[in-house]
Amino acid sequence: MATQSIAHDSGLGGDDDDFDPVFERDDPALPEGRYLDREVSWLAFNQRVLELAEDPTVPTLERANFLAIFASNLDEFFMVRVAGLKRRVLTGLAVPTNVGRAPADVLSDISDKAHELQARHARAWSELVKPDLTAAGVNVVTWDSLNDDDRESLRDYFGQQIFPVLMPLAVDPAHPFPYISGLSLNLAVRVRNSKTGRQEFARLKVPQMLPRFVPVDPSASLDSVRYIPLEDLIANHLGDLFPGMEIIEHHVFRVTRNEDVEIEEDETENLIQALEKELLRRRFGPPIRLEITEDMDDVTLDLLVRELDVTDQEVYRLPAPLDLGGLFSLSGIDRPDLRYPPRVPTTVAQFQPVEPNSKADIFRAIAQQDVLVHHPYESFATSVQAFLEQAAADPQVLAIKQTLYRTSGDSPIVEALIDAAEAGKQVLALVEIKARFDEQANITWARKLEKAGVHVVYGLVGLKTHCKLALVIREEKGTLKHYSHIGTGNYNPKTSRIYEDLGLFTADAQVGKDLTRLFNELSGYAIEKKFKRLLVAPLHLRKGLLKHIDQERRNAEAGKPSGIRIKVNSMVDEAIIDGLYRASQAGVPIDIWVRGICGLKPGQKGMSETIRVRSILGRFLEHSRIFSFVNDGDPHVFIGSADMMHRNLDRRVEALVRLTAPAHLAEIASLFDTAMDDNTSTWHLNANGVWERHSTDESGLPLVDIQDRLMLKTSLRRRPRARR
Missing domain, CATH: 3.30.870.10 (Endonuclease Chain A)
Structure with a gap:
């Protein structure tokens, strides 16, 4: 598993309608209390991720990666599921659960389990993964452990690369408490004016565009490297930011906000414009979790709790460093001995070329028999991607129809659709612009496709289009033949290397007819018909x-x-x-x-x-x-x-x-x-x-x-x- 979040497809929910009343059936053969709580079950899932990080048989850098995945998953759980539950409690709306518990009890149980898991997560880093990384020559150090030469070198780096982009924000009668962006690391700083003796508070955001872990000696051998957390480096140069002031206290904190998106689709005339406005509002959702370092003093904590309007239950006191999702940045370390052994996916047998140094004829292979591809063991690039690229270049192909739920930057799938449209083929792309946390990227892709002449549609009002479908119409000997792909995963070359998925290629006429009708209904108004093989x-x-x-x-x-x-x-x-x-x-x-x-x-x-x-x-x-x-x-x-x-x-x-x-x-x-x-x-x-x-x-x-x-x-x- 590489640098990525499991949460995008972990079944977090978060849509308003995910709080539907439970399915009830008057069946005396089935007892009450027959369902496990979905929130507790999700936390148990993330605990399984944590257990991989704790497993000493897993390569050490991969364990660090699992710690980062755990953190990223939990962030999304709070931003979506916990935020939705809290919003409904605060607005007085009922929150049906599949185990019949009161909403406040649900949030209380989540808080208890989340506190337990975050503490265990922090211990896994400090007591298990960090020591093993150190033993392997990858050291995450603190400022206090550095010698004078190291500090001098880092002072130069701070002055040249970090200081110019920092923006300390004072809090006083002339400067109200600043907006704290979701998931950002921040330093809460209390200073004393040396002339007046007055204490002041300031907030300093840790820039997210800078490396989270800074190399102490960039020229050091890869067998023995040292990194210092960016926030630790900044904290030890606060005097440069507050000249003439005495630094009394400084502590790291982090806020998680409600970042779910709500759109009344049937009340808007332009879905893209409505979604873009909602994405701007997402940044300002109410706080639903405050993470602080365990050494934070009560004065600073009371100020944050009051200004952010969070409850004691929503405060998570943890050992530094906060936001272990930052461990994703260690993925760039070139230490293959600390990772899973490298692997190269194979080309599915039917798509392997007949002659060496030649290209496979994808359409001929599919015409001979249905082909089932299993990613990432079998290559996405030489199957799905090759299928669409060959379709775009093939003069016998008349039309391509495709769904896009989540794709990647510089996607060869999108480029193939653009090439096909520019070659004069009929191309339909159904882009799901409501795919959570990929909304802006999908809007960008949709506009790029439209400019190239692709017919872009956004699906049906009130429904997300989540199916993974591609249909190619090809003229062969005067008749039209359908080549179809139905998959379990997104048309995303990057995630295809780490997501296990299946995909069926078929020239079956019935499947082709089914997909033709389905695409017509997706670009039309409703899905009403039954299908033969779908x-x-x-x-x-x-x-x-x-x-x-x-x-x-x-x-x-x-x-x-x-x-x-x-x-x-x-x-x-x-x-x-x-x-x-x-x-x-x-x-x-x-x-x-x-x-x-x-x-x-x-x-x-x-x-x-x-x-x-x-x-x-x-x-x-x-x-x-x-x-x-x-x-x-x-x-x-x-x-x-x-x-x-x-x-x-x-x-x-x-x-x-x-x-x-x-x-x-x-x-x-x-x-x-x-x-x-x-x-x-x-x-x-x-x-x-x-x-x-x-x-x-x-x-x-x-x-x-x-x-x-x-x-x-x-x-x-x-x-x-x-x-x-």
């Missing part, structure tokens, strides 16, 4: 999955082969969970593989005894969604973009596609077999709702790492012989 939300996906789940229940009751296997990021939808409970009561074996939140209680006598729940976290972010049903020996297996949450099933456009190739069904079955095997390193959710890590056997030897195994397996694949 399950599409919001109208049909939930119903389709519940129908498949119930069919397994009926098969089990009739003594027929049955079984359900589901892999998702989040499992909290009550209707789906209840359907799984009823299937379990009938004896259906059920395996749930979930990365993040899980509201389902497995192993409950009389309710879920046949359900097993596993979680896998590691080098790559498990992101694919799979739904597999035994179906009396005729397996129905789907992949797609939907998690089992209200927002995915009711307020997003999601799409699942059914896999039909026997080889693909076998590959999915093998994937589940490995993930659910007791010899595979996983977390198990027990009947008490507690996640237990299983990473070693009884003799202390490490269990199988499924990601390592898949890397080896895909690297050994060879291109099948060409058909004659």
Whole structure:
């Protein structure tokens, strides 16, 4: 796993409608209290991330990275989920929860667990990861530990590179308390006027554009490097910023604000303009967390609490350094011995060129058979990206239709669409400008595409378009042929290297017709039709999955082969969970593989005894969604973009596609077999709702790492012989 946040796809929620009333069914066979709390479950997920940072078998710089991911995840949890809960409490709105608890109790429990986890997070840095980095020659030091030569060198650096961009802001009758931007590091400084003896307060923002960890000696060997936190360096030069004043106290603090975005789509004439205005307001959301260093004095703390209007429950007193998300900056250290071994993704066998030094014919390969690609083990660049780039350059291609939810800067996907439009092809791009925290980037891409002549649409009012679809229309021998890609992950070359995802390429005419109709409805007004090989939300996906789940229940009751296997990021939808409970009561074996939140209680006598729940976290972010049903020996297996949450099933456009190739069904079955095997390193959710890590056997030897195994397996694949 590289420098990135798991939170973007961790199922945080945060949309207003995520607080829908829970699904209730008058079913005496299902007891009350049958769901786990989603907020506590999310915190348990982030605890699993923290456990990877605490694991001494994980390479040391990767452990630092997991500490940064934990911090980034928790920031987003507060900015979105906690902020939404607090706003509803303050405005008197009900906050239904899937466990029937009062909103104030929910926030109290979150605070208790978050305080516990942040303290554990700080200890993991100071007592585990930092000492191991030091032993490996990567030292994060303090000013007090430096010698005179080091200090002199850093004084020069401070004067030349830092001092000019600092902006101390005084607080006095002529200068009101300044606005504190969300997630910024700040120094609270108390000074005394040497002439009048009057004490004053000032706030100094730590510039976010500067390196968080400053090299003490940039010319030092990589085997022994030292870094000082930027805020520590600044704190020891406050005299330069407040000449003639006596520095009494200085402490670091950090504020987290409500940064969710709310738009009444049906009341605005221009969605982009409304969104841009809302993005400006996001910066000024109310504070919902105040992090302070443990040495902060009461006078300074009282001032911050009063001016920021936070409660005692929202104050987090922690050892320095604050914001361990800054550890992402250590990713640039060139120490491969402290990282996961390097790996190069393979090209999926069907897309490997027939002759050396030649290019594969992507369309010919897809026309011969459906192709299932598993990222990051198999290359995104030589599959999805090559598919779209070849389509843009191919004179036989007449049209390209594409959804874009999150992409990357300088995206080759976007460039391919622009090239296609400039070549005179019909190009439709459905850009989801409401993708949280990527709104501004997507607006920028949308405008760039429009300037190139791409038909850009923004989806349907009230719905986010989350499905991952690409459709290419190609003229072959006087007829039009459809080439489709349906994936579980975003069209993002950067995250494709670290997100585990699946994608299906197919020339199946029915899938092509389904996607044609779906794209027409996305650029039109509503999604109403049913589809042949797709399950599409919001109208049909939930119903389709519940129908498949119930069919397994009926098969089990009739003594027929049955079984359900589901892999998702989040499992909290009550209707789906209840359907799984009823299937379990009938004896259906059920395996749930979930990365993040899980509201389902497995192993409950009389309710879920046949359900097993596993979680896998590691080098790559498990992101694919799979739904597999035994179906009396005729397996129905789907992949797609939907998690089992209200927002995915009711307020997003999601799409699942059914896999039909026997080889693909076998590959999915093998994937589940490995993930659910007791010899595979996983977390198990027990009947008490507690996640237990299983990473070693009884003799202390490490269990199988499924990601390592898949890397080896895909690297050994060879291109099948060409058909004659």
